[in-house]
Amino acid sequence: MRAVLLLIRFLTIATITVSIGLCNGNLAGPCKEGEKQALLTFKQHLKDPANRLSSWVGEEDSNCCNWTGVVCDNLTGHVLELHLGNSNSLLNSTLPWGVRYLNLSKAGFEGIIPHQLGNLTSLRYLCLGDYKYNLKVENFQWVSGLSHLEHLDMSSADLSKASDWLQVTNMLPSLKELHLFGCGLYHIPPLPSINFNSLAILDLSANVFTSSMPKWVFSLRNLVSLSLNNCGFQGPIVNLGKYRGE
Template sequence: MYFIGFLCLGSVGYIMGGSLPNVQCMENEQEALLKFKEGLVNHWDRLFSWMVEEEADCCKWRGVKCNRTTGHVMALDLHSQSPNESLQGELNYSALLDLPYLTYLAWNLNDFKQSQIPQFTGSLPNLKYLNLSNANFRGNIPSDLGNLSRLHSLDLSSSSYHSLGANNLDWLRGLSSLKILDLGGVDHSKAVNWLNEINMLPSLVELHLFDCNLNKLPSSLPRVNFTSPEIIDLSLNSFNSPIPWPQFPEWLCTQKDLLYIDISDASISDIVPDWFWNISTKVEHMILVSSQLRGKVPDLSPLANFSHLDLGENNFDGPLPRFSANMKSLRLYGNSFSGPISSICEWMVANSSLVDVQLFSNKLSGLLPDC
């Protein structure tokens, strides 16, 4: 026991004391990076440091991070800060197969000229972070991404109108460690059982499926396995259903850790159930804009973290509800709220942080008070 403890303390002291050996990157991994660079074009010369010279060390190159003790390349961060500095050209994908210890790969905000996401990406077994968002990829998402069993974060979102697509989300079943999933702007019109596949991700914390052409919003699940999301964004999906409108999703009642939820522009026509307003004591942002939701909004003042609420362009009625003293943005426009408008003075007195209030196009009465 004493010997083991001595080794542990010695190792910690070695790292913390700064007495690291002069470990450079592995020669074969440096050659792989240079091969990868060959097809890339950048007018701002972002990869100027990627040069072959005497005693060159790729661990010091821009965008490259190495393990401090082994010299293996662990991270390749080539994301662009602006369109002007984006990388372009053809990617030598196979070169990256010589970087087997890679855990972090970011190519977002570049321009890869409508090429397809490479199949090999699923052959990087240690990858934990993958961001290919807004990099001008097209075609179908390769299903071999499901081989990345250690992946924690996956971002394939795109602002190019549905240039990426997926026939199904079956491949997600292999990503049991996934915490963050962003497929916003990816065409999922053919993914019939999308929620069942999402339900197989028990560690999921963030779910972004906005503007995905999702056609069906199941109202329930036989058993909900993902219960820890803090962010759910299903906005800008024109869900349809044979009943004829989608019902309010009952499976949301299991999401007790939500901080942010957006199901706006989702064509849901239903009464919002009472449990939804108390879905999470942690909720901060709730966005339910432009659906066909109806019902009365209860007293929400006990939700101390609630700071942004947008219920615009729905069919809510009844008196204006009370809100948290920390509310910053309150948008209730385009509904049928009724009663005296003078109640807003109570909000202003109790809430000094309120900076955005939109109440137009309701059925409120009385003169606008001078608060």
């Protein structure tokens, strides 16, 4: 996970916005030397079997603003965006006051997700999905500081040790989408109160729960999509209208 730590440090220094999908660089520049060296160091800890980052070279006349996947400010030369991964970008604009969109799915990282991600307090969108258990989470306390988070996707990360996953996500006031497909979850801890006031999409499919389905799920008034395929819940499905007061 050293690559992720390096990325977090760079995000803090250069306030870049990270999204998915490699694209051509722009013609801004020249880029800042410190940011260029940070990118080169970051590259050393990435897996790039397709050699997509072949333009990321350290020659003196190499302008990092023209590197594949790097977008710079046309006036200042500061790096604003990094496009990494395998799918199309969902980002339309940059936000200079802080990173709001961070999508690192399929980026090849391994190990424990660093708690320093919780320092990116402006995040609205965080995707660390599709790692097939190569990423692990020991607790969710670092998520608790992301009070603006609207979309959280950690599908296929190993959350089996994160016993506080529900308590923490329940306290995120802006959360609209929670995707935890195939995360090795096996326990639904009790909730003293339900705060999922904005939650519209909940995916707990392909986990290994052994309890009955929690009744609070059916009291979520803004819920429009609920995915529970092969999640292990036992017992009958209760009357949804009963718990919504319909």
